[in-house]
Amino acid sequence: MRIRIEWKRLGIMFIAAAAIAALAACSPKNSPEPFGGKTGQEGAANSSAMTGASEQVQAVYKQRCLSCHGNALEGKIGPKTNLQKVGGHLSKEQIVKQINSGGNGMPGFAGQIKPEEVEALASWLAEKK
DSSP states (O other), X not given: OHHHHHHHHXXXXXXXXXXXXXXXXXXXXXXXXXXXXXOHHHHHHHHHHTTTOOHHHHHHIIIIIHHHHOTTSOOSSSGGGOOTTGGGXXXXXXXXXXXXXXXXXXXXXXXXBOHHHHHHHHHHHHTOO
């Protein structure tokens, strides 16, 4: 009986540790620069990724998207999070719906991001082809 309880406790601890590790992979990085402030090739990629983004879009992206989608839209937690060519396979309307409703592992942001900010973010992302 005691061994069964300890195995159960060990399993719960393992699941908790895995969840913490998954969340840590998505945690935002504290950086004084909006998109990491990198130099060299990585800095150029970050800078070019944000081409055409207004200050409003950059602020929303940094606050809500950066932790999972990365500095250069490369996706930090798997291929589905790569936004570098998202406009090539999703329309602006589909992007708005994805941001608001979430799905496929992404949380929805309806009520957390202003509608005009969602529209601006989706317009910018729809141009990524």
